[in-house]
Structures are given as C-alpha cells and as structure tokens.
Amino acid sequence: MKKVLLAALDPVHDNAVKLLNRKLSELGYQTIILPPGVHENEVIERAIREQPAAILISRTLGYQVAEILGRLVDLAEAAGLREHTLLGVGGMAITRELGAELGFDATFTGELDIEEVVAFIEGKHLAENRQKIRFRHEKPDITGGYTYQFKDARIEHLLDQITDQILEWVKGKTTPAIERAKIRLAFLQEEGGNFLDSNHKRAGEFLERYLKWCGPQVQAFYREGKLPEGVRRLNAAEVAKLMARLKQMDCDSPRLPPGGGKPLVFVQYGTGCPLMDSIHIKTVEAWGADGVLHFDPSWGAQQEGLLEGWLSHQHDGTILTLENLRLIRSAMQPTTLWNVRGHRGLNTPEVQILAATAGADLLKINIPYGATAGGSDPARLTVDGVYSLRLAAQYGLPFDIPGNDELSGVPPYKTFAGMLVMVMLGLKLGAKPIPKPLLCYSPYMQIEGQMEDNYVDMNTAKLAVWREIVDAPLWPGEPVGFMTHTADRIQSAVTTAAHVALAAGLGVDAVTMASSDEAYSKGAISAAARVDTLRAVRDMLRFMGNCRFQATPRAALIQEQLRNEVIAVLEKVAQRGDFVAAIHEGLFGNQQDGLYPGRVGRDTVMIA
C-alpha cells in the first residue's frame, strides 16, 4: 500500500491530521505523521527519505500561510519530489484559490471527505471515480409493525360505542363535497385532469356537473376566469425553468442521526407559490428531512369546490389544485414522504382524491378538530370525514390526526379523546391512523401552570399515555415545540431541536419540526430558516445518540391523570349518544377552552 506523509504546519492544531492518519491507516495506507508545528524543511527532509506517494499538509492559522506553504511547495520541487509525490493541502486557512496559487496538486476545503483524499492519493479524479451513494432506498411505512390493538379495554369499548353511532348516523347522507368527489373520481377514471381542457371530449360536461356543487367564487373562476385576490397563474415558461433547474439539483443526502430509521423528520411547506415550495422542499431534503407536509390557504377550505391550474398565491398556504400538487410532487425525491392537508373545510373528500392522484403518501383527517378550531360545521365534516376515511382506506394511504386544537386552549385530554375517536373510526373503515399529539406550550398549560418547571414532564406524559392506550404509531406535530418559539433564530432552533430530541428519545415514529421563522408572521418562511433548524436537530440528535431525557416522577402522575380524564370525556360522549351534538355541546372542547363549533358548511348535509 502507498505511503502517505502527514504534517500539520500549525504549532498546536493537528487534529485534522490525526483524524486523517486514523482513517488512512484503517484503509491500509502506510502513514507517517509528523508532530505539530514541524518546519517545512523537516517535512521535505523526511519526504526525501521516505519517498511517499503523497504529502498532506494541514494549516489552520492564517498568519504567513502563503509564505510557509509556498516555500514548502518550492522545496518539494527543488528536492525533485514532485515527479512522484503528490502535494495536497487543507485546513481553515486554505481556500481553493490559495492552494492553486501556491501550486498544490489538490486543495481540500470544508469537512474531511476521505473519499476525496483517497481518490487524490490514487491519482484518480473524483468525478470519474466516485459512485454516487444513494442514501435513501425506499419509502418507510410509518404504520409498519403496529397492531393497532387497544391496550385499554375501557377506552376501546367507549370508542366502539361512539364510532358505531357515527357510522350509523352518516348512512344515507351526502354533501356537495361528496358529490364533487364522485364527479372528480369519474373524470379521473376517464383520464381527465383539467375541467377546462378543450382536448378532452367530456371535460365540459364534467365541468357543468361539477360546478352545480360549487360555490360562487369557484364558479366565477371556471366560467369567467376570475382569480381570487392575491392569486396569479404561473406560466408554462416559469414552470419549465423550474423543472430545468430542479434537474440540476441532486439533493439525496444523509438522514439526520441516529440513522436507525426513527424518527422520520417532517417539515411543513406552503409559501403560497409552488415554485418557491419546490425549492424549499429540495432544500429540506438536502438537509436531511424525510418528508414534507402541504399547507393550503384557509380561504380555500371555506369555499365549495377546488380551482385548477398552476396557481400562485401571495399569502400563506399553497392552493390545492391537481396541477400544483403534481408540480410539487415532481420536485421531490422519490423517497420523500408527502402529506397533504385536507382535514377541515368544505373540500375534504376531494382533497384526498387529488392528493392520492398526485402521489401523496399520507392524508390528514380529524373531525372534532376540523369541526371546531378548523371552522367547519360538525355535521358536514362528520359526513365528509367518514367518506374521506373510506377513500383513505381504498387508496391504502395512512392518515394522520393532528391535535392542534390544543393551541386554542383546549386541555390535552379533550384533544386526545377526539383523536382516539378518529383512530377507532379509521380502523373500522379499514384505514391506518397515525395520532399526532402536539408537544406544545399551549394556553391551557400556561394558564394552569402545568409546564412551569420544564417542558419534559408534560410532553413525556402525553406520549406515554398514547403508548399506554393503543399500539399505534406516534407522530408529534405540527410542529413540535409550538408556542415555545420566538423570532430569534437561535432560540427557535434550540427549542425545536430540544423537542425533537425529546420525542426521538421517547421512540416516536415521526416528528414534524418548525423552521426558525416559526414565530415570524409577516412573511413566508425563508429557506435559510429551514436549514437552521435542520442543522440544529442534526446536532442535537448527535448529542443525544441513544440517550434520553430523564423526566421527573411528576410525568407518571400527569400520564395517569391524562388517561383518567380522557376516559371521562369519552364516557360523556358515549353517553350523549350523538357525536355531532357532542361537538356542538363542547364535549371535545368548549367556549371556555377557546373552541366554538364551526359554521362553514352549515345545513349542507343532504339525504343521498
């Protein structure tokens, strides 16, 4: 094996050289390592004697770096070494320009890349030599390995009752959303995409049928081409430029540590523009995210019907159209998981269809949340929600159940009760639920003083109580650490990283994390802010490794209390015997908790 001479031309710093020494030795190279602060004359003297294949120099101090290294190169030349010994240089003081100016054969910048060094020693050019390592080979199944067995018989029984009533109640009912969904499905089956596609024979016919169930704004869009405020169409040239740019990007990157598969790290997107979203998605992929969640504008959920085409929106949330979704999907790595939100509002079933058609991996449905904090009428969303669950089951796509109503002020046990109903409902319909307890510093916690000492106990208890109740995957979000972030970049990244690490230590399957712009509301989240938190999370997970946060004994007490309180809510709901009424009456969260039953879509449930 070849001989390599290593020298650090700094008085003290030779860690890079030591690391290189270890890695090269492991690969079988014969390494000679000189002590730190060695003089360039000594390096050459030794090299003359040893005749190595390569001399690798490290220099971190900027002082006199050009003089010292220049002298070394010239000495090597003068000693006749350069005919068979390569000269490489690296270190904090070295830029590519400096290395080239001084005449080194290679300059190494940035983090140590042993492949690059070896290719250099072997005289190979990395571009030819390097096989692209693919870091992700398949899409993980978050629900894989879970039995969904309930471990708490009492809770199971109560949920059984509640969900039987729901399924009985929705029989024979339909809504405009369901009718639109059926039309959409039929159109898709005839290979239709755009209702305004003049090339499709029956597009016009389908459109007429569709518009019958749409609200005035959507009708105006299709009939008159009227766009909502702040919305513009993207042109084909813009999209083509994006696609061309995306082709140049190779964002397959290492997973965030510990690399054992859990937790999968998700990031939300929804800048309003699918082009910007695509770049953001590529960015988060490059920095280790496993999946992304699509967020749409709230006004879209409040009108009957969906728009179509490539549409860009000036405010938060990217409009749900099949074209936007397809565009965004094409920007992603094939192995990136994709969740599309459609759990509240008037278009839930149709969103599931578009999402599944565009290639989503996960859907999102939570009736109690959507029917309160989400603003949708409880009756309407119950019918739509059940239909959507059936769709999810048909598509074989898991659906997640967010618990963000806690942010209104709802105590966690009420939120959890609602989420458990959705778990059971989903299972009965053949779907695969993923509960998402929110790890947050909610108004309830603040008012009740429940998290005064630390954020660990409550969050630990919240996750533990789920594990206690049912064998199901857990995916805290969206995002974890909600209401602990400020607009300060560092603080925001720290709290995100801590929450992710806490959840990771507790063995969750996935986690949704914020950017460092989480608390900034006057503009879209920036790409830099996304990188900030992914980096912070990477380092925090590295810091923790296989360790976990140690909760105090209080966590167990909170856990027990939560469980009891969940049961109490479910008992009330079961006793009420009417799920929709239970929502209206605030059993899943009332006015005092900051929740009001939704009104969008009121009186729109019909007999089928």
Added chain:
Amino acid sequence: MKSIGILGTAKNTGKTTTTLYLLRQIEEQGEQAGITSIGLDGEEHDFVTRLPKPRMELPCGALVLTAERCLEQNEAKVEILERTGLRTSLGELLLLRVKESGRILVAGPHRKQLLEKALNYFSRWGTDVLLVDGALNRAVPMTVLDGVILTTGAALVPDVEGIVRHTSAIIDLFQLPMEEEFTAASTQPQVVFWDGEKAVLNLRSLLSEEYLPDFVAHINKPVRAITLPVVCAPKLVEKFLKLGGAHFTRSRLIFSDPFRMLAGGNPIEWDAVIQFHRQRGGQVRCFMQKPLHCITVNPFFPRYDPQTATYKPDRLDAVKLFSALRKAAMPLPVFDLHVEKNVDLWKICQGGEINES
C-alpha cells in the same frame, strides 16, 4: 521559441505591468506571443471586493495556457486549440487562442514537469515568445525556461536600502559563474579533496541539522571542491562550512542553479553564506545558469492605515531608489515601466543593446 519567466519578489511589484509591456512589444514586432503562469496569476482577492480578479487583459491572437475552471472567469473570447491532458487542481490545462481581447484568469502548470510539457504545446502552435508568470518563492520550475526578468519594488520592503540589498543578492545568484571543471557525477553531494581523493556524501538535501555531524566527519582534509546538487538551506551551508573550518578555505562550492538555491532560502541568507565563503578565499559556482535579462521596479506600495482600516498608496523616493539600484545592479538594466514608456524590453531579452531612457 524563446521563453521568459517573470519573477516577482512580492505582490504589487509590477509583474503584470511588465508582462503586458512585453506582450505589447512582442505583438508590435509581429511575433506570436504565448502566456501562462505557475499557479494562479494575480491577486487572490481585490482589496475591496475580495474577488479573484483576472489581471491579464490579453491581446487578440495571443496563445494562453490556463486551467479549465478559469474559463468560468473569462471575459475574453477564446478558441480552445487543444486539451493538453495535463491536470492541475483547477482542472485540465487548455491551450487557447484569444479571439477577442479581454481579461482571462491564467492558472497554468503548477510544477516543473508540467511546465516542461507545456513548452512543447506552445512550440507546436508556433509561439515565438512565451512569457511565464511566476514568483520568487515559486521559482524552481523556471529552470526549464530560457531566461528571467525580475520585478521588485517597495511592496517587498518599503525602504531603499532594503530593496537594494535584496536585489543585489538575487543578481549575485544569477551571476554566479557556471562550473566548467567539475560535473555533478551523481545526484548526491560529492567532496573532492586536494589530494585527489573523492567522497560521496549520503545526503539528499541539506535542510536539517540532524545529519550535519556525520557529513562533517567526512571532511578530514583540505577540500578542493564540493558539489551540492541538492536543495540546501543557506544557514546550514554556513554551519557546514564553519564546522569544516580550515578544510574549506579556498574551496569551491558548486550548487545546482540559482532557482534551487532560492527554494532553499532567501537571497539575503545566501548572500551571507557566499560572502563568508569568498572572504576565506573560496569560490561559488553553479552547474546551470540562466540569464537575468533586466530588473523592473515599482516605487509604489500600499500602506495600511489602521485608523481607517484601508490601504493607501504610498511611494518611495524614486530618484533615490533608482540611483541606488542602478549603481548596485550595473551593468544589468533597471527600469520603472510606469514612467519609462520607450524601453525596448524585447530587445533586451533577446540580448540586444540597453536602451537608455
């Protein structure tokens, strides 16, 4: 083809000015010019913008050898004549012809072997004069060229005496007579004693003190000559001579060439060794020499002002500087190309008469 190395003693001594001056004259003569550099030509970064500036505005028709990645900084229109297959850290070296004048970042062959091969490429494409940009502390590859021009100035050291001393020392190295009697029998140093005996020193360089006592042990009688065709640190040579004591009196020291000497140590240190040896009746020779055609000097230098944290141009007394330098360098011509516009540099490099301005 004639090749000329431009050796700068420091940045801002007028290397580019000299190169472009010469390029213009070569063009005017109707000759085919070629240009390359050892390493990356130019300031690493502009003081203010911190950008790598392509310094060389090359004329139409010039042949340039530069690394592939430098084309990203290209402002001239060029035609790629040949891909040489020679590689540097900035990519493959390409031989270009300038079709439309502009600035090009020139990063050429970074070591002697490559420069040697590069000469063939230029020659094959009909180059009459090749200019190679270099620096004093990167001088060794220049042994393959036909001659050199030295550029120096206040940027090296902002005082007249310092510049004169340094320049004189360099001139001295390039004026060391060529050895005619002895040959470098091997790549290892050899001692020839006055009594005819010879000894080979098991030395492949003289850069560390470690082996000095061993070598000195060989010096047990008066030395006639000692060949040192290896890289030497001048301070160690001096020590070697002192340890050898009287045995070295009136001996002849033969080094390989001034470039290798400069690699081993700075000119002032060599000057000290050479003077020391000459004072004891000794001689100093080189196996190879190259003509030092002339010296160009820049009296300006950037003075750092800590108050404003900026650089301000300053200059030495040009009259005093040139007067002292010309005296020390005589008969070697010394020019200030910023002021003297009619110097026939080209003729001088061809060995023509000195053009007094």
Added chain:
Amino acid sequence: MKRALDQVVDALDIETFVLCGDEEEARQIGERLLAELNLPHGDIVFLEFNGCGARLRLRSYLHRPGQGYPWLSPQEET
C-alpha cells in the same frame, strides 16, 4: 442623527440561503453579495453546500478592535 452603521458595535452579519451548483460557486456568490452591498472587510463566516444550495453567514466588520469607535463619540448632527 448619526449613521445607523456607526451604532453597530462591531459586526454586521447576513444570514441567507443561495441557489448554486457547488461550494465554490457559493463562496463566489457570498463574496459578490458583500461587494454588491458595499460592505467593508467582509468574510464568509459559515458556508454549507448541500445538493441544491448553500446556507451562508456573511460578516462585515465595521469596527475592529483597536480602531476608533464612532459609537464612543457623543451624538452629533450630520
């Protein structure tokens, strides 16, 4: 009123993300950005390139230790 820049104790940092093909390009963009913004004594404090773009922290030292500090002078009208 005094210039705002004079009230900065020492440095101005720019945190951003740029699209580029590789680390070298990112570096060049960073340097050009400092130049375009006319910021003196600029440096790239941090750069990480991954696949599609680079996270950059650029710094401009407005007032270095040992220089005069405009923020020590009394308030002046300009």
